[in-house]
Amino acid sequence: MAIDESVQVSEAQIAVHWREEEFYQPPAQFIGQANVSDPSIRDRFAEERFPECFKEYADLLTWDQYWQTTLDTSNPPFWKWFVGGRLNACFNCVDRHLATSRNKAALIWVPELEAEETKAITYQDLYIRINEFAALLRDFCKLEVGDRVTFHLPMVPELPVSMLACARLGVIHSQVFGGFSGAACGGRIADSGSNVLVTMDGYYRNGELVDHKAKADEAVARAHEEGFEVDKVLVWRRHPGQYASEYPMVAGRDFFVDELLEDYRGRVVEPVSMPAEAPLFIMYSSGTTGRPKGCQHSTGGYLAYVAGTSKYYQDIHPEDTYWCAADIGWITGHSYIVYGPLALGTTSVMYEGVPTYPDAGRPWRIAERLGVNIFHTAPTTIRMLRKLGPDEPRKYDYHFKHMTTVGEPIEPEVWRWYYDVVGKGEAVIVDTWWQTENGGFLGSTLPALEPMKPGSCGPGVLGIYPVIYDEDGNVVEAGSGRAGNICIRNPWPGIFQTIWGDPDRFVQTYYEKYCRDKASTDWRDWPYFANDGAVQGADGYFRILGRVDDVINVAGHRLGTKELESATMTVDEIAEAAAVPVIDELRGRAVEMYVALKPGITPSKDIEQKVIRAIEQEIGKIARPKNVWIVADMPKTRSGKIMRRVIASISNFTDVGDTTTLANPDVVEDILHHVHTEKVKRGDTPRELTAQELEEIKAFGNE
């Protein structure tokens, strides 16, 4: 039977076969204290109340002057929020808390060396330090409203102090992740046009004092190569009075901040009242063309959005001890270590170094010692902590009420460890989806109102109306099991304003694809294209796919190889698995599984059947493999990568190509002999493949 090519689906219509997970209800104890436990909040943020619904977020802030227009759409897609309003971000994060919380810790900083003292910085301390540094920036560096300053700082208190000092002055800050090279920093300095670089001499990581000043020299040189000159390099010292770098200070350019600050002790700088739409900071994000994008975020809209989502989704109360274990060099740190939590007047924990040094118990020791009750981290960190110290959380007496996972899809089994072991079954989890460009969460569950579902971020957050479109702009319905491009139909206050210096790229990347009418000033004609794939369940929850995996198209059903391999790995006897396509006259492509067994296990038909049953159970009968081949070892590169191309070629009786660079080329001949002998015995002899099929097999598994 010939295959009807018309059943091929577009890349944006990828069928997803992933077992639906059960729901977890939030604990009653959490609901009782939650900031939001009234279901009517969804009505308050319903589409018919847009955009005025966001007044609820803006009212969390203190405004110098109230706004006249909530959303100005006159120049789409350059949306303006709270037009006419004026405020200062630093005042909102610090000054306004002094009356009630002057001596409360705003930040608790945990240095990497456990013998070094943890520092609690009160709102009063923070106020003083910000004012002194703001005075220095204004008077020594001559910075004015709208100027840009680049920071290349590690996770030290001087970073939020520097950010808030800029915010106080209306100066736009651009923090480059401290672990990045000087060259990356230099490129961003040149792009943003920063005359001043703020850095540090060193910081601790994995127990070593890293020489960071070297990167400043490299950054200045790189900026120079790109035609931009840095006037001043301000160097904070990790240990004031001691210089940790081997690289000399450059006379007339480099200055120790602790020495300069002596002239600014006790100085107070009035916070500059800024228009709501004035830029607050630039955050660079990897681009698609090798040129990072400077995402420009606003003052009023951004701050309102992160304050609102911190209150309703992070459930932050002023009396909480909240720890977002991210780096402030990323948007997560800006929004959910600094601006969101401090706007709400809570205590925010920050730490230096890595979570697994000196051991994988470090995060839980910190949580116990500081009484952290809200914890926030990323799936990669959760996976590492689970692998390196699966039982460590049980050793420490801490109790989280709320935990967040952010930044990438999380596997259900990892989610369950996070819930059961880290959260001790007591904490609610919010799984969040958003991007550097978005300012704050776009998809998540309201923690007291909407049940958790492992692997899904939840519905759109309050005031966010997501939709999934196919390549042609047709809506992919919830519950259809089909994936597509997730878009947000409406603007929201946290959305970035533009790409710094490149508005055309901003429009082209995020709006052009699904814009219905470029002449329209109706926001409904300008959906935001998030550049992520997603699928929406019938329950309205979104599962974000991110980068799509290699797929095998079986009779129009596109099966992800990672899903097939993950299902196979649930069989106890299996050590490794690889899924490959084989040309099939009936279904177009069929799946063949190659498996290697754990040491001491004898191959058997029973194990093959177990693999088949596991795949049918986890994914469905459509994914049933045509053959399961038990092999002694997989062909691998020297770095340990399974060469799927080679085994796909074996399954399809095509040339395996060059195998001399493999770590174990000998296994190829053994596998080939075994598989071909068996296939011939079964009468499964191949026809000659077309050129297109040959190309597909040859390319399979290539990155």
Add this chain to the structure above:
Amino acid sequence: MPYMAEAPMTQQYIAGEFSSLLAELRPAPSESLLNALDDLRRAVEMGPLTRLPRLAHRAMTLTDVFCWAALEAGDPVSFRRYADGAALLEEFTVNANLLN
């Protein structure tokens, strides 16, 4: 190979940690390998996030080369340092789903 889009979810921090781990391999065994390391780091920091899995494979290959170079130079201290760095890199990139 189908990619859904050029910019997957916010995973900037993965690129950042990846870059930091590469930086810990310095100093390199030779000038040419230092250049290779810097090139790789630049690609991690500046390139599309979708390229990270490929770069993770490149990184593992490069750590292999570093280890062999240290052995050939009869430098067990450097060998140990590169091997430790390779182990950290592998641990991280596997947990970040960059390596299988």
